[in-house]
Amino acid sequence: MNEFELIRTYFAREPVTRPDVALGIGDDAALLRPPPGQQLVVxxxxxxxxxxxxxxVDPAALGHKALAVNLSDLAAMGAEPAWFLLNLALPEVDQAWLTRFCQGMFELAHRHGVALVGGDTSRAPQVTIAIEAxxxxxxxxxxxxxxxRPGDHIYVTGSLGDAGLALKYRLDKLKLTPVELNAVAECLDRPQPRLEEGLVLRDIASSAIDVSDGLVADLGHILERSGVGARVELKRLPLSVIYRAHLKDVGWDLALANGDDYELCFTVPPANLPALEKIKSRFPDMAEIGMIESGSGLRIFDADGKLYAPKAAGHDHFR
Amino acid sequence: MNEFELIRTYFAREPVTRPDVALGIGDDAALLRPPPGQQLVVxxxxxxxxxxxxxxVDPAALGHKALAVNLSDLAAMGAEPAWFLLNLALPEVDQAWLTRFCQGMFELAHRHGVALVGGDTSRAPQVTIAIEAxxxxxxxxxxxxxxxRPGDHIYVTGSLGDAGLALKYRLDKLKLTPVELNAVAECLDRPQPRLEEGLVLRDIASSAIDVSDGLVADLGHILERSGVGARVELKRLPLSVIYRAHLKDVGWDLALANGDDYELCFTVPPANLPALEKIKSRFPDMAEIGMIESGSGLRIFDADGKLYAPKAAGHDHFR
Structure with missing residues (x-):
């Protein structure tokens, strides 16, 4: 199978077609028609x-996740997703692997109506994927x-730390029951980008980020870019029943600093709290975890009101 | 140096600013304003x-080339370049290497007014770069x-095969004088995307592609997508003086099938030949190499009018 057959077989017959794609896979570049009056989010x-x-890793989970982490960034901007490009470098053409990878990727693409419009394939010593959404x-x-702004309330969607539990299990550092593992593995392998939440929050939130590097690091980005500080209370962190069952063993840091959660962390000005209340019937999964304050830096308080210092600050590839 | 310092130090102070970039590096995604009435080319x-x-490889050459190959694709579509994103995976943070890499990349970006608006960095066992333009x-x-269409004339910009000569030299398979090496190494290391030619050819050419995988493969793509055949004459191939000096040793195949040339191959209907003539004062570097015919497939003829079959068909990562 050569490069062109590979593209034809796996990538050029994807399930999503969109009228705003004038020319998709198969030329030097894709031709796209962004809607007038809107900004392009990339x-x-x-x-x-x-x-x-x-x-x-299960290639279907990888295909899902490679796209999901990018859609999660769009969600954090309040954007409606449209198109993506795929760079895929592989040590060899393993057709069973590719079939599963595409299954996972296109299933998610289909769910959100996102069209694959271009990309590149190459050989590489290890699997490398770069997607652009x-x-x-x-x-x-x-x-x-x-x-x-100071006085804004801080929220998180879903729950934090379950992807971290699954990773800890896979690295043989934690025991889980099969039922527990099933639930948390889904969080690690198939994170669901919070696209609907992002759209609704456009008119409610004052800032947002997706929790990919861990709450401490990602909320830290909001604080730095906004020029504010914040206080967060450990007891308000949204933890799953499974996480709570293992809290004594694993502590708070998987929820605070492991990352890979792909939930949204966002801030809401007091004036918009009634609007947030209204959408909670559709999105009950939003927990208030603290407040934005003047100053700088994040202070985390435990149940006794004492400052808590997480051991890890978040994921960083070059530290 | 952590990931965020790395981005701040090397990538967030790039030389090109554009009014159509509402938000560049530093958030979950970039916010861009495509001009109304135009298609987006990606x-x-x-x-x-x-x-x-x-x-x-010289990291400055690599930085140049990683961007150049993408701008070359835009040139082949007749597009005006605007923005790019950079994925860069490295085994380690080597500051001297990064400085040179950015020098090469941003020099080219500056020349064409292209702004870096986003990207991602990671660790990887070997340097991997994915740019999106x-x-x-x-x-x-x-x-x-x-x-x-049948009857269209086939043209190529610049000359073919010099990048192949340089590669052959570096692989110890060819001897070159220092002067020769200097000239052909420039073609391999710092290909110049034919963006101005692409813009002008919008109103003249009936099809175009950039020669990245070799003329045979890339012209082959035009033939396949257009549903036509073609004849090309070896004696008309635009070869540099250096290539001609080594033609006996290296044969025609570096010019036909090595790739890495990043010239444009394009077709011109007879009615547009006068328009092409007019732009030749600005772009004298365009050689007619053959004709589009009905049917399918590419036939290459030597000086005696005999069919020539190149040994290699072009670059393919998975063959």
Missing amino acids: TTDILVSGVHFLPD HGFVPDGKALTRAGA | TTDILVSGVHFLPD HGFVPDGKALTRAGA
């Missing part, structure tokens, strides 16, 4: 075997990291 | 150490691979 993430995922947001409506 | 290429370039083209004006 993000990219690279995943390397042995760095971002274990070499024996495009979306739209009405002019001036994007959620950035820079809008948090 | 392309991406991945380069892996040991596959696309030698591990001891964005440009614009007025609706309906893009040069695709699908427009060639």
